[in-house]
Amino acid sequence: VVSIELVNTGTELLLGQVTNTHLPWLAQELRPLGLRIDRQVTVPDGPMIEAALRDALTRCQVVLVTGGLGPTSDDITRDIAAQLFEQPLVYHPEIFETIRAYLAQRNYVATDIQKTQAMVPTGAKVLPNSVGTAPGLLLSKNGQYLVLLPGPPRELKAMWTEQVVPWLRETFPDLPPRYSKQWRLLGIGESKVQEMLEEGVRKIGDFEIGYCARSGEVDFRLITSDPHLIPQAEKFIREQVGETIYAEDAGTMEESVIHLARAKNKKIATAESCTGGLIAHLLTNVPGSSEVFGFGWVTYANEAKMQELGVPADLLEKNGAVSEAVVVAMAQGALAQARADMAVAISGIAGPGGGTPEKPVGTVWLAVATKTHVVTLQKNLRSDRATFKHMAAQVALDLLRRELA
Amino acid sequence: VVSIELVNTGTELLLGQVTNTHLPWLAQELRPLGLRIDRQVTVPDGPMIEAALRDALTRCQVVLVTGGLGPTSDDITRDIAAQLFEQPLVYHPEIFETIRAYLAQRNYVATDIQKTQAMVPTGAKVLPNSVGTAPGLLLSKNGQYLVLLPGPPRELKAMWTEQVVPWLRETFPDLPPRYSKQWRLLGIGESKVQEMLEEGVRKIGDFEIGYCARSGEVDFRLITSDPHLIPQAEKFIREQVGETIYAEDAGTMEESVIHLARAKNKKIATAESCTGGLIAHLLTNVPGSSEVFGFGWVTYANEAKMQELGVPADLLEKNGAVSEAVVVAMAQGALAQARADMAVAISGIAGPGGGTPEKPVGTVWLAVATKTHVVTLQKNLRSDRATFKHMAAQVALDLLRRELA
Numbered sequence: 001v002v003s004i005e006l007v008n009t010g011t012e013l014l015l016g017q018v019t020n021t022h023l024p025w026l027a028q029e030l031r032p033l034g035l036r037i038d039r040q041v042t043v044p045d046g047p048m049i050e051a052a053l054r055d056a057l058t059r060c061q062v063v064l065v066t067g068g069l070g071p072t073s074d075d076i077t078r079d080i081a082a083q084l085f086e087q088p089l090v091y092h093p094e095i096f097e098t099i100r101a102y103l104a105q106r107n108y109v110a111t112d113i114q115k116t117q118a119m120v121p122t123g124a125k126v127l128p129n130s131v132g133t134a135p136g137l138l139l140s141k142n143g144q145y146l147v148l149l150p151g152p153p154r155e156l157k158a159m160w161t162e163q164v165v166p167w168l169r170e171t172f173p174d175l176p177p178r179y180s181k182q183w184r185l186l187g188i189g190e191s192k193v194q195e196m197l198e199e200g201v202r203k204i205g206d207f208e209i210g211y212c213a214r215s216g217e218v219d220f221r222l223i224t225s226d227p228h229l230i231p232q233a234e235k236f237i238r239e240q241v242g243e244t245i246y247a248e249d250a251g252t253m254e255e256s257v258i259h260l261a262r263a264k265n266k267k268i269a270t271a272e273s274c275t276g277g278l279i280a281h282l283l284t285n286v287p288g289s290s291e292v293f294g295f296g297w298v299t300y301a302n303e304a305k306m307q308e309l310g311v312p313a314d315l316l317e318k319n320g321a322v323s324e325a326v327v328v329a330m331a332q333g334a335l336a337q338a339r340a341d342m343a344v345a346i347s348g349i350a351g352p353g354g355g356t357p358e359k360p361v362g363t364v365w366l367a368v369a370t371k372t373h374v375v376t377l378q379k380n381l382r383s384d385r386a387t388f389k390h391m392a393a394q395v396a397l398d399l400l401r402r403e404l405a
Numbered sequence: 406v407v408s409i410e411l412v413n414t415g416t417e418l419l420l421g422q423v424t425n426t427h428l429p430w431l432a433q434e435l436r437p438l439g440l441r442i443d444r445q446v447t448v449p450d451g452p453m454i455e456a457a458l459r460d461a462l463t464r465c466q467v468v469l470v471t472g473g474l475g476p477t478s479d480d481i482t483r484d485i486a487a488q489l490f491e492q493p494l495v496y497h498p499e500i501f502e503t504i505r506a507y508l509a510q511r512n513y514v515a516t517d518i519q520k521t522q523a524m525v526p527t528g529a530k531v532l533p534n535s536v537g538t539a540p541g542l543l544l545s546k547n548g549q550y551l552v553l554l555p556g557p558p559r560e561l562k563a564m565w566t567e568q569v570v571p572w573l574r575e576t577f578p579d580l581p582p583r584y585s586k587q588w589r590l591l592g593i594g595e596s597k598v599q600e601m602l603e604e605g606v607r608k609i610g611d612f613e614i615g616y617c618a619r620s621g622e623v624d625f626r627l628i629t630s631d632p633h634l635i636p637q638a639e640k641f642i643r644e645q646v647g648e649t650i651y652a653e654d655a656g657t658m659e660e661s662v663i664h665l666a667r668a669k670n671k672k673i674a675t676a677e678s679c680t681g682g683l684i685a686h687l688l689t690n691v692p693g694s695s696e697v698f699g700f701g702w703v704t705y706a707n708e709a710k711m712q713e714l715g716v717p718a719d720l721l722e723k724n725g726a727v728s729e730a731v732v733v734a735m736a737q738g739a740l741a742q743a744r745a746d747m748a749v750a751i752s753g754i755a756g757p758g759g760g761t762p763e764k765p766v767g768t769v770w771l772a773v774a775t776k777t778h779v780v781t782l783q784k785n786l787r788s789d790r791a792t793f794k795h796m797a798a799q800v801a802l803d804l805l806r807r808e809l810a
Contacts (some may be wrong), residue, residue: 276689284681294706301699
């Protein structure tokens with residue numbers, strides 16, 4: 001096992017101006033390689049970097065360092081690494097030429113300041129930067145490695161994928177090949193998922209099993225060294241909890257809905273009260289959604305439900321806006337108005353105000369209408385307002401997805 | 406100056422399942438106290454916590470620790486701290502009683518496992534948890550302090566504000582009083598803000614000046630030890646860039662719009678094409694928005710613009726959907742349908758597809774119609790799809806805000 005420590009440099013991280021997204025991103029990238037970050041430290045730009053690197057090298061084999069490769073005076077990671085590994089910096093004119101050409105293409109002129117970025121510790125491997133100026137550097141000594149990566153996330157990600165991953169595979173050829181797949185489930189609790197899947201999956205083969213639960217949803221992830229095991233596990237998982245799977249790997253609910261609707265050539269419409277436009281917003285986040293989504297209503301007021309969707313006044317009066325009868329009328333109204341194949345409607349109490357003993361905050365009614373039938377669903381999603389809207393929109397999209405599937 | 410180190414415990418942070426939001430949040434909380442985090446480290450649940458705490462105590466006066474206060478076997482921060490400060494754990498029945506009562510209110514039964522959370526190192530100060538079960542702990546020895554805080558962000562934030570900040574002020578009475586205020590600007594670049602404000606603000610007094618720029622917006626922040634300077638600076642800032650200020654401190658654009666509309670008793674309607682419901686979603690994120698927002702349309706298809714908002718077919722044909730004439734007709738249609746006082750309409754090309762040489766991806770037209778007049782605006786907000794929608798919605802809400810103000 002290779003021990004890895006991550007050193008993030010940057011005063012902005014410690015001032016709270018920037019959130020450290022490098023740690024979760026790199027951690028997720030390392031998992032399929034069978035590697036993990038054992039420890040992470042954030043230090044400000046400046047002399048504390050040296051102590052952090054020295055300290056990390058007492059513990060582990062690979063030290064990943066982000067930031068401090070820029071051209072300005074507070075970018076000193078390169079110098080500290082060169083001193084620490086006793087590999088003096090040498091100017092590489094060909095690197096400066098690459099930087100000059102990169103900037104010229106973008107109508108910028110390289111200045112002498114940029115020459116710092118062309119300084120390389122003797123014997124270090126240069127990691128070209130395909131989307132920026134600062135190259136990364138890879139220093140080694142006595143079987144320990146120092147990998148210097150740029151701070152901007154876009155540059156870090158490109159360099160990681162293009163340069164560091166191949167180097168890791170080459171340097172540590174014994175790393176087990178790792179295959180992973182994730183299924184995203186809605187409408188089932190984490191402990192229920194575990195109960196229904198874990199034992200059966202373990203019988204199929206040797207998997208690393210992972211769960212990630214969040215407001216009403218669970219991601220179930222398998223990692224294995226044998227790619228043939230994944231289809232077997234998938235078959236079992238789909239038999240057990242197939243209906244609740246709304247997406248695979250990093251797919252989203254709205255992508256699943258749009259892709260299904262496009263594949264089946266079905267037009268969708270939305271009629272939203274409590275989600276206030278969020279369902280339409282999510283659907284239109286998907287490129288190409290305009291092919292299947294043309295009409296959406298945000299009928300926040302009762303007058304809007306009546307006037308725009310034809311919900312009868314007496315229905316509202318008798319049942320209240322948050323009721324099965326009203327969401328059915330909303331969905332049918334939207335279906336007819338939009339001449340769509342399927343319409344989803346939602347009405348609920350987001351809070352913090354507006355709850356009653358019979359209909360507390362979090363109560364929500366949903367309906368999906370097609371030309372031939374209507375399905376309805378009632379949920380209580382009590383939470384803060386933002387989480388309520390998110391959960392309600394996911395449940396509504398899932399209802400569409402199930403009807404489309 | 407008080408030196409502070411933050412130790413975040415939690416294997417999930419190093420596996421990339423959770424992003425560390427404690428660091429930026431605590432860093433921002435410390436700034437108005439004149440304090441900052443000098444170094445941060447993340448260690449997995451388990452024995453590495455001890456080395457991290459020991460190490461941090463060689464360097465600094467206050468060590469903040471998050472996580473590991475739960476009741477399960479991997480929550481061992483409490484034990485490690487007790488050992489390190491040689492203050493043996495003692496069971497406090499009154500704490501268990503508080504936990505029992507807290508859980509009973511939520512229809513949960515406290516189990517013996519929860520008794521771990523009632524163990525307190527001798528002489529430690531207990532920090533009550535107003536929104537969860539695990540109390541925080543404050544240990545001190547030879548002028549050094551170890552502050553143990555819960556991992557869940559909601560619990561950490563409540564405990565910080567209610568318990569830790571008053572303790573910091575009491576323990577370090579010489580901390581300079583610090584006052585801060587932030588103004589949020591839209592439609593002006595960071596360098597322009599600096600040019601228009603920095604010199605003038607520096608003439609008024611001694612301020613720490615901060616900028617935070619993101620897609621089309623800039624936050625301008627002042628921190629000072631003299632509260633009388635803030636109104637003077639505010640006057641100058643409003644003279645210089647008043648029109649671009651859409652909110653103060655942590656306020657949002659949608660809050661400003663809803664508050665202005667409520668104060669002026671004006672009803673708002675939305676007619677969205679390219680933002681696909683995002684404007685309505687943002688407005689309805691604000692509690693109480695239903696008082697001023699009742700009707701929204703997502704007219705993604707041309708047929709929807711015609712049928713729902715009465716946009717004439719020949720207008721669409723002649724000008725295209727992304728045009729001044731069409732957004733004016735959309736806004737006027739929404740205004741009339743909703744019988745509102747003000748309606749905003751937007752139409753644009755979000756991309757990645759759909760651009761032409763005359764109307765490239767990012768082109769957007771906006772209109773706000775009132776009963777007496779219409780204002781229009783054209784922008785190019787070329788970006789990825791999600792950022793485009795965000796920027797377009799902000800510009801649309803800002804147009805409403807300016808009309809309301």
